[in-house]
Amino acid sequence: MVVFTRCRRPAQAGRTSRAGAGMNRMGEERKRPGAAVRWFVWLAYAAAWTQALLMRNPIPSDILQQHPLPFFLFAKSVHVCAYALFAVLTGWLLLPLRWRCLLLAALGLHGAATEYLQHFVAGRNPSLRDVGLDLLGLVLGVALTWRLWRDG
Numbered sequence: 001m002v003v004f005t006r007c008r009r010p011a012q013a014g015r016t017s018r019a020g021a022g023m024n025r026m027g028e029e030r031k032r033p034g035a036a037v038r039w040f041v042w043l044a045y046a047a048a049w050t051q052a053l054l055m056r057n058p059i060p061s062d063i064l065q066q067h068p069l070p071f072f073l074f075a076k077s078v079h080v081c082a083y084a085l086f087a088v089l090t091g092w093l094l095l096p097l098r099w100r101c102l103l104l105a106a107l108g109l110h111g112a113a114t115e116y117l118q119h120f121v122a123g124r125n126p127s128l129r130d131v132g133l134d135l136l137g138l139v140l141g142v143a144l145t146w147r148l149w150r151d152g
Contacts (some may be wrong), residue, residue, distance in 0.1 A: 007144075011127075013126065015044060017056070025129060026090065028125040032112055035092075035093070035094040038089075038092055038094060039093065039095050041065070041089060041091060042089045042092075044091065045085070045089055046086075046110075049082055049086070050068045050110070050114060053114040053117075053118065054118065054121055054124075055116055055121070056121060056122055056123045056124065057123040059071065059128070061110070067130050076129075076130070076133055079130050079134055079137060080133050080134075080137040080140065081137065082134075083107065083111065083133075083134045083135070083136075083137025083138050083142035084137040084140045084144065085137075085139065085141065086107050086137070086138065086141065087104060087107070087138045087139075087140070087141025088141045088144070088145050090103045090141075091105055091141075091142065091145050091148040091149045092148065096147070098125075099150070104138060104142070107134075107138055108134070108135055108138060111130070111131050111134030111135065112131050112134075115127060115128070115131050
């Protein structure tokens with residue numbers, strides 16, 4: 001008589017928690033960044049991006065007038081990519097999914113707030129389109145790192 005039992009794959013037996021050490025392909029132990037390092041990276045990125053959004057436009061207006069379409073496409077791509085990276089970094093934090101989702105919602109509000117505050121910065125123009133692109137970036141970042149968000 002043959003008995004079929006469900007067994008674990010050998011690779012799963014040695015896994016550790018997300019915050020702990022794992023094994024690399026050579027079988028050596030590797031350290032993963034702890035919560036403090038991850039929060040430092042997230043907060044540093046948040047501060048740098050917020051400052052970038054609220055500073056005067058660094059490109060002289062005569063250059064903008066000569067090449068409006070390339071600058072427009074570049075600027076809007078930066079919005080999407082920056083908020084996609086924000087979503088990736090948020091998924092990387094060592095928090096329960098509920099708290100990471102709350103942070104993601106706060107990032108959506110961050111996009112709207114920085115656009116509103118640009119109204120008070122010389123040379124900047126607030127745009128609802130940019131808020132939409134920020135939200136698109138957040139969705140794209142979560143979609144690209146769905147496994148990180150799901151397994152988190």
